[in-house]
Amino acid sequence: MRIRQAHIDDGPRLWALRLEMLADAPLAYLDTLDRAVARGLREYHHRVEGWVTEPDRALFVAQLADRPDAALVGHLGVVDERGYAGLVMAYVSPDARGQGVLKGLVDAAAEWSKRIGRSDLLLEVMERNHRAIRAYQKLGFSVTGNRHPHPYLAPFMELEMMRPA
Numbered sequence: 165m166r167i168r169q170a171h172i173d174d175g176p177r178l179w180a181l182r183l184e185m186l187a188d189a190p191l192a193y194l195d196t197l198d199r200a201v202a203r204g205l206r207e208y209h210h211r212v213e214g215w216v217t218e219p220d221r222a223l224f225v226a227q228l229a230d231r232p233d234a235a236l237v238g239h240l241g242v243v244d245e246r247g248y249a250g251l252v253m254a255y256v257s258p259d260a261r262g263q264g265v266l267k268g269l270v271d272a273a274a275e276w277s278k279r280i281g282r283s284d285l286l287l288e289v290m291e292r293n294h295r296a297i298r299a300y301q302k303l304g305f306s307v308t309g310n311r312h313p314h315p316y317l318a319p320f321m322e323l324e325m326m327r328p329a
């Protein structure tokens with residue numbers, strides 16, 4: 165498994181991973197499969213461009229093998245939120261779960277965060293997403309006590325979790 169920063173050529177594989185992710189975990193993200201498909205590949209390509217060119221964000225991917233055409237089986241975004249680094253888009257494909265992929269992605273995001281001077285990692289996770297909460301706890305995250313209603317799926321609540329980078 166290779167963890168690396170995404171590059172622009174990853175566009176089609178990232179798009180495939182996004183559609184898989186929204187189908188697999190429809191309640192875990194601030195997007196839905198229908199909306200993503202309606203916006204289409206071109207709009208998604210602009211997003212990927214932002215991820216790979218903007219200095220305030222980075223997207224890390226997990227690649228199955230060290231070959232240029234190898235499948236992507238996970239990703240994690242990290243955004244400089246001025247005061248902390250926010251983790252978004254945490255996803256690992258079902259077949260790659262339970263193998264430390266999330267740890268590799270979080271380690272890479274933590275290194276990036278330290279390099280830009282952010283010492284805390286923050287994320288939000290759906291309160292009922294027990295697998296993700298457990299996965300984050302294993303990596304040293306703990307709940308801060310802050311909870312927010314999900315922006316478009318109220319009454320579901322999101323928990324904030326934090327750890328040092």
Ligand SMILES: CC(C)(COP(=O)(O)OP(=O)(O)OC[C@H]1O[C@@H](n2cnc3c(N)ncnc32)[C@H](O)[C@@H]1OP(=O)(O)O)[C@@H](O)C(=O)NCCC(=O)NCCS
Pocket residue numbers: 188189192253254255256257260261262263264265266288289290293294295296298299302
């Ligand atoms: C969340 C996610 C990235 C975690 O990666 P992962 O490789 O599955 O994580 P791990 O296997 O290392 O850890 C999951 C832990 O939860 C446990 N678990 C699994 N199902 C569970 C459940 N229903 N309730 C509680 N714990 C559960 C696992 O046993 C494991 O703990 P253990 O190692 O102590 O046995 C991945 O599952 C995923 O992409 N899920 C779908 C999308 C998602 O929910 N993303 C998070 C958005 S915030």
